[in-house]
Amino acid sequence: xxxxxxxxxxxxxxxxxxxxxxxxxxxxxxxxxxxxxxxxxxxxxxxxxxxxxxxxxxxxxxxxxxxxxxxxxxxxxxxxxxxxxxxxxxxxxxxxxxxxxxxxxxxxxxxxxxxxxxxxxxxxxxxxxxxxxxxxxxxxxxxxxxxxxxxxxxxxxxxxxxxxxxxxxxxxxxxxxxxxxxxxxxxxxxxxxxxxxxxxxxxxxxxxxxxxxxxxxxxxxxxxxxxxxxxxxxxxxxxxxxxxxxxxxxxxxxxxxxxxxxxxxxxxxxxxxxxxxxxxxxxxxxxxxxxxxxxxxxxxxxxxxxxxxxxxx
Numbered sequence: 489x490x491x492x493x494x495x496x497x498x499x500x501x502x503x504x505x506x507x508x509x510x511x512x513x514x515x516x517x518x519x520x521x522x523x524x525x526x527x528x529x530x531x532x533x534x535x536x537x538x539x540x541x542x543x544x545x546x547x548x549x550x551x552x553x554x555x556x557x558x559x560x561x562x563x564x565x566x567x568x569x570x571x572x573x574x575x576x577x578x579x580x581x582x583x584x585x586x587x588x589x590x591x592x593x594x595x596x597x598x599x600x601x602x603x604x605x606x607x608x609x610x611x612x613x614x615x616x617x618x619x620x621x622x623x624x625x626x627x628x629x630x631x632x633x634x635x636x637x638x639x640x641x642x643x644x645x646x647x648x649x650x651x652x653x654x655x656x657x658x659x660x661x662x663x664x665x666x667x668x669x670x671x672x673x674x675x676x677x678x679x680x681x682x683x684x685x686x687x688x689x690x691x692x693x694x695x696x697x698x699x700x701x702x703x704x705x706x707x708x709x710x711x712x713x714x715x716x717x718x719x720x721x722x723x724x725x726x727x728x729x730x731x732x733x734x735x736x737x738x739x740x741x742x743x744x745x746x747x748x749x750x751x752x753x754x755x756x757x758x759x760x761x762x763x764x765x766x767x768x769x770x771x772x773x774x775x776x777x778x779x780x781x782x783x784x785x786x787x788x789x790x791x792x793x794x795x796x797x798x799x800x801x
Contacts, residue, residue, distance in 0.1 A: 511528070511571050511572075511573050511589055511591055511637075512526075512528055512573060512670065512674065514573075514589055514637070514653075515573040515575060515589050515660075516659055516660055516661040516667055516670060517652060517653070517659040517661055518589070518639075518649040518650075518652040518653050518659050519575040519577075519587060519589075519649065519652075519659055519660045520577060520645075520648055520652075520659070520660060521658055521659070521660050521662050521663050522577045522578065522660075523575045523576065523577050523660040523663075523666065524576060524577065524578060524666075524683065524684045524685060524686065524687035525575070525576040525584075525681065525682065525683040525684065525687040525690075525691060526573065526574070526575045526576075526660075526666075526670060526681055526682055527573070527574045527679065527680070527681030528571070528572070528573050528679070528680055528681060529571070529572050529573075529574075529678060529679045530570070530571050530572075530678045530679070531566065531569045531570065531571070531572060532569075532570040532571070532592075533678040534678050534679075534722070535567070537722050538724075538789060539789045555628060555640070558621040558628060559630065559640075561602065561603070561606040561608060561621070562599045562602045562603050562606070562608070562619055562630060563598055563599055563601070563602030564594065564599065564630070564638070568592045568593040568594065569590050569591075569592040570590075570591050570592040570593075571590065571591045571592070572588060572589070572590045572591075573588060573589045573590075574586050574587075574588045575587050575588070575660070576687060576690075578686070578687075584687075584690060585626070585641070585642065585645075586641065587639070587640070587641030587642075587645045587646075587649065588638075588639070588640045588641060589637065589638070589639055589649075590637070590638040590640070591635075591636055591637055591638070592636060592638075593636065594632045594636040594637070594638045595632075595636075596617070596632045599619070599630075599632055600617065603619045608620075608621065611629070611643065613631065613643075613646065613647055613650060614647075614650055616631045616633065616650065617631060617632075618630065618631040618643060618646055619631070620643055626642050627642065627643075628640060628641065628642070629641065629642065629643045629646055631646055631650075665684070665715075666682075666684055669682045669684060669715050669717065670682055672717065673717035673718075673719070675719040677719040677720055677721050678720065678721070678722060679719065679720040679722075680717070680718060680719035680720070681717070681718055682715065682716065682717045682718075683715065683716040683717075684714075684715050684716075685714065685715070686707070687716075688710045688713045688715065688716045688732070689706040689707045689709065689710040689713075690706075691716060692706055692709075692710065693706050709743075709746065710732075710743075712734050712735040712736070712739035712742075712743070713732050713733065713734050713735075713739075713743065713781075714733050714734065714735060715732075715733045716730065716731065716732050716733070717730070717731050718730040718731070724788075725786050725787060725788050725789075726786070726787050726788075726789070727784075727785070727786045728783070728784065728785045728786075728787075729782070729783070729784055730782065730783040730784075731780055731781075731782050732780065732781040732782070732783075733779060733780055734779045734780065734781060735779070736779055737776075737778050737779045739779070740776045740778070740779050740780060740781050741776060743781050744774055744775070744776045744781050747774050747781070747783075748774055751769065751772055751774065754767075754769055755767060755769070755770070766788075768787045769785065769787075771785055771786050771787065772784075772785045773785070
């Protein structure tokens with residue numbers, strides 16, 4: 489299933505594990521308690537991967553392509569980002585929205601100069617300059633804090649993160665279940681993440697190649713899945729490990745049977761539409777242990793390049 493999730497390898501990109509824990513700790517402290525999914529990535533490491541540029545250009549989701557274009561107006565480029573944490577929240581009637589924290593070569597003075605040249609006015613939030621790319625309330629804004637830490641998301645989201653940073657409101661660390669899920673999922677991998685509750689099905693919808701043709705009710709499929717965690721290692725091949733925590737061992741067994749069936753359907757469909765081409769899911773392993781379903785997959789870059797582009801939750 490690396491073809492399912494390894495698109496994260498080309499999402500936005502040699503920080504140490506300790507540094508990654510710092511930015512993740514900030515995310516837990518600053519992102520709101522309604523956060524249901526979190527992903528850590530290390531673009532500084534990912535840029536050293538073979539075929540990185542071609543894979544990244546192929547798989548970068550449209551939302552993040554738009555974000556990259558907007559950030560370029562502030563003089564911030566993908567190559568400037570060292571580490572990144574994205575957090576998704578649900579919004580009534582509007583689905584999912586994300587906020588982010590990034591570290592890297594973020595120079596407030598240079599950003600202010602680029603913003604002025606691009607005609608982007610700064611908003612003042614408690615002494616911090618925020619640059620918004622549109623006038624509507626849901627548009628993406630960016631602010632840079634001391635220490636080359638950048639925050640991005642809707643203006644209201646940035647305002648809330650700044651309040652949480654000052655201890656005025658609670659962060660998602662106040663959600664003990666989510667905080668423990670993140671703590672258990674932490675890895676030295678260049679990409680890892682978690683999803684809780686309804687975000688699990690949204691995560692699969694975003695990453696599963698060709699899932700739109702399966703006519704699956706993913707919400708129903710993952711109804712008994714309480715949480716998901718994953719990590720992606722990339723070297724000569726891309727290796728994926730995913731764990732799904734289910735409500736019971738019976739639910740785990742049922743989910744495994746369903747996923748084994750989907751794997752068989754995918755294999756038959758692949759041979760029909762891509763004869764004589766290696767199937768990126770051919771090495772997928774599915775297993776269960778008590779109430780946990782696990783997926784393991786190793787796929788090479790050539791196989792990944794045959795899978796169509798995907799979006800994000």
